[in-house]
Amino acid sequence: MADSVKDIQDQIIEEFSILDGDMEMTNFYIMELGQKLDPMDEEKKTDDNIVKGCQSKVWLTAWLEENKVFFSADSNTAITKGLVSLLTRIFSGQTPDDIINADLYFPQEIGMDRFIGTQRSNGFGAMIKQMKLYALALKSKIEA
Amino acid sequence: MADSVKDIQDQIIEEFSILDGDMEMTNFYIMELGQKLDPMDEEKKTDDNIVKGCQSKVWLTAWLEENKVFFSADSNTAITKGLVSLLTRIFSGQTPDDIINADLYFPQEIGMDRFIGTQRSNGFGAMIKQMKLYALALKSKIEA
């Protein structure tokens, strides 16, 4: 069984804590994580799958496996790709309900919360919303 | 011979000095002076003779007598009428050049200078300008 949303967030916070709040290092680390993100099928990078509200582009898809939600994502910018990799790490393999109800506190802890407030310049908030919407849609699929 | 522009201004300043800068009294006194202004011929109160830039209306005409300029004026508001009566008192009977070159310092001394700065709301500045323009026009008449 996957770790809980809370557990994974706590792991992430722990990992980032050695960077001691240095934002430049934090960004480097996030980009590194992005480089390790599972590649997304090129044919999934359609306009339909672009998350709205991003300055940089994010493609995002989701599917069910044994009633758990899985995500695949990519971005044209390194930092956004790193951020989305954190989100897929947390959410992939969770139940729809766990995703829908997730309370994400890690952005604040790693100094990335400012990406959430201003949806227009950056898509972090939009990404989270889109993942929850996917979970909601997939949930109704299970229940149907 | 008429007193000079300077002399009359000094008389006015002297007269107002007993009001001790009390603006309410000053306004009352100005209105009183206005009530004593020589009446203007009704047929001279034409649109052509209205001074532009006034919130209250001022009619103003000028003519020559023995190469001296004389003014007749009226206004639909009491304070403006008082102000214009001060101006006609100073300027009527002066030579065109004395009017054109006149340096009016009395408004400042009697606390009425604020009417000069903002030409749009009140026509004090516009009145002075118009009187100087009349003097200029009449001067060219003399010289012609």
Add this chain to the structure above:
Amino acid sequence: MAEVSQESKKVLDIQEIRKEFPVLDQEVNGKPLAYFDNAATTQKPLQVIQALEDYYKGYNANIHRGIHTLAERATKAFEETRVVLHQFLNSKEKEEIIFTKGTTDSINLVASSFGRRFINEGDEIIVSGLEHHSNIVPWQILAEDKKATIKVIPVLDNGELDYEAFEKLISKRTKMVAVNHASNSLGTINDLPRIIKAAHQVGAKVLVDGAQATAHIALDVQSLDCDFYAISAHKFYGPTGAGALYGKRELLEEMPPYQSGGEMIKDVSFSGTTFNDIPYKFEAGTPNIADIVALKEAVNFVNRLGKENIASHEMNLLKYAVEGLSTIKDLKLVGTAAEKVSVQSFIIDGVHHFDIGQMLDARGVAVRTGHHCTQPLMESFGIEGTVRASFAVYNTVSEIDSMIEGLGRIVKFMK
């Protein structure tokens, strides 16, 4: 985000409130200032002035497209005001709040953009005889452009609209009814529910000029069901140069852009340009960021005091003023509607309003004189202008006493 008053009914401590307005603490012509020109513009509390200072000393940056920290802070603060106004007006969505320069700008936006899309030859636009020029001239220009016609709701002697006449004016040809919430010259509060219902029955839209209502009347655009609502920040304790337009989403979405340039576009190319979503479609160019940020504090100020409490203080002042004015010989009140905001116009037989204004100013009392940008209204009363005293939350009865005393002296002198 918005400070909301906890106890809703309370008696305000006016002396304490006055301390929040440093401008009030001054002498004019050697007398304490009594500022009764609030319908023209209100004074600003410290928290508004402070917000400007904090912005410029702390995080000034151009918004929306910037990704650096200051730009994100500025964007956040700017968008917070949108949320606060959305709550203040109770719009359904925050995207229905468009930032403008003020009421005039908001009305021009609607006249131009709504007009372009929805007004055609032979259509009728109804305005009221109480309107400010800003809610007349844009419609006149539109009507001329489109060969449409302007109809005018007449005004009764007491300053109320003639609703029966209105209900005869309105027809299938009516496409827009543009009325103010409260009259700036007379204070009359219009019966918007009645107007809006009648308008909607024939499919007409309603624009409400809210310039004079925001500081005094609790607002709820959803329950009013108006289609547009226009406001100016400077009329309710906010800075000059900022205001807003509320519009129903479905209308705003169908309307073409008004101004164009940066920010209101999605993609620009010389082969074709696509526009952004609302509200941004209507917000071309760098907005008035600092003042819009500070506008939030104006709403917070009003909410902290509570509009009901503000209005109740102002109604006391109005009543007191009317009583005082009634003691002045030959003084005639102009505007005596049953429902009013705290505005009182008057004239004195045989004394020009300009002289009254000057004489009051000489004793520190600031009133407005003239036609108040409502020439057609003045004309319908057969007068050129009035003296207008308009009260805000920081005014006091002793200030009114000074005005009444001054008026007494003028009348005594003039007669």
Add this chain to the structure above:
Amino acid sequence: MAEVSQESKKVLDIQEIRKEFPVLDQEVNGKPLAYFDNAATTQKPLQVIQALEDYYKGYNANIHRGIHTLAERATKAFEETRVVLHQFLNSKEKEEIIFTKGTTDSINLVASSFGRRFINEGDEIIVSGLEHHSNIVPWQILAEDKKATIKVIPVLDNGELDYEAFEKLISKRTKMVAVNHASNSLGTINDLPRIIKAAHQVGAKVLVDGAQATAHIALDVQSLDCDFYAISAHKFYGPTGAGALYGKRELLEEMPPYQSGGEMIKDVSFSGTTFNDIPYKFEAGTPNIADIVALKEAVNFVNRLGKENIASHEMNLLKYAVEGLSTIKDLKLVGTAAEKVSVQSFIIDGVHHFDIGQMLDARGVAVRTGHHCTQPLMESFGIEGTVRASFAVYNTVSEIDSMIEGLGRIVKFMK
């Protein structure tokens, strides 16, 4: 009225100047802020912030029609800024200065009002490939309305306009040429005398978008002989929400009003309305009084330092930055015109501009990234956007060092 620098050539004491900008004295992400987003908006010196405070704490009132003391003081201060701008731009008359929200508002005013009166079917409007969306989209909308055509002056590889191509584009059909004085994305200073001369030879008018010039280039609209000049206060140390349009009197007088409402009318009645003289004809509604009052202090600030001295410091910074940037592997400068203001755009092969912006912000360096509202220009270079560093008088070489060091680290990491 305007403070003018006495000695015209002097080396500025930048550390002293920085003290006038409290916003600069802060840490961002734990590092000292280096604000290089000046082409988006400059920071404001204390005297501008103080002017706002003085206005709101001292003499806030609505202007022009008010006759009480505060209204007269506010009107006087407001109109003083008109005189100061008239001197700053060297217009022939102060009435040729119209207050607007900013450059976008000014250009929309001209496109709408001049366009309405003077642009007809088949006419041509020339804009340059360097333009900001605010100087493109209003003309596109006008052209669509009037069945006119837009022609585009191409841009050379170094960011300069192709003047020979321009001289082929221009013809008797050309009615308007709209170009910026300096490009916000590339910094290119355009050869306005050449453009204006060619335009006037065929009877076309010229609108200059001066948004990026005001802070850097000495201005003289009379010797330029342009027909319109549009500026934003916030781009030259002034407040947001205020700007101006210069226009030649004879054109402004022939143009119909743009927005309508209070203040821009002479007389309003339902049988017909007459408009005020310029500049008031174009200033509908309560203006942004406080910010326009404070704008005077922005001009005073620039005049006190001396534009020549400011430009000379900025050119040193630009040169230093270009040298530093040239040491970064795979970095390509975008915009290398011979004559430039202190703006440098660049891209790094294989690194998205967004990531560069974020990484620089992480070390306190604020740059702008993206298309800078010049999508057609970006398209003509075959890129999506750039990183843009733009310098103001308060920037220093050590701030540039920090940017260069940050860029070096990014490249090292990414490659």
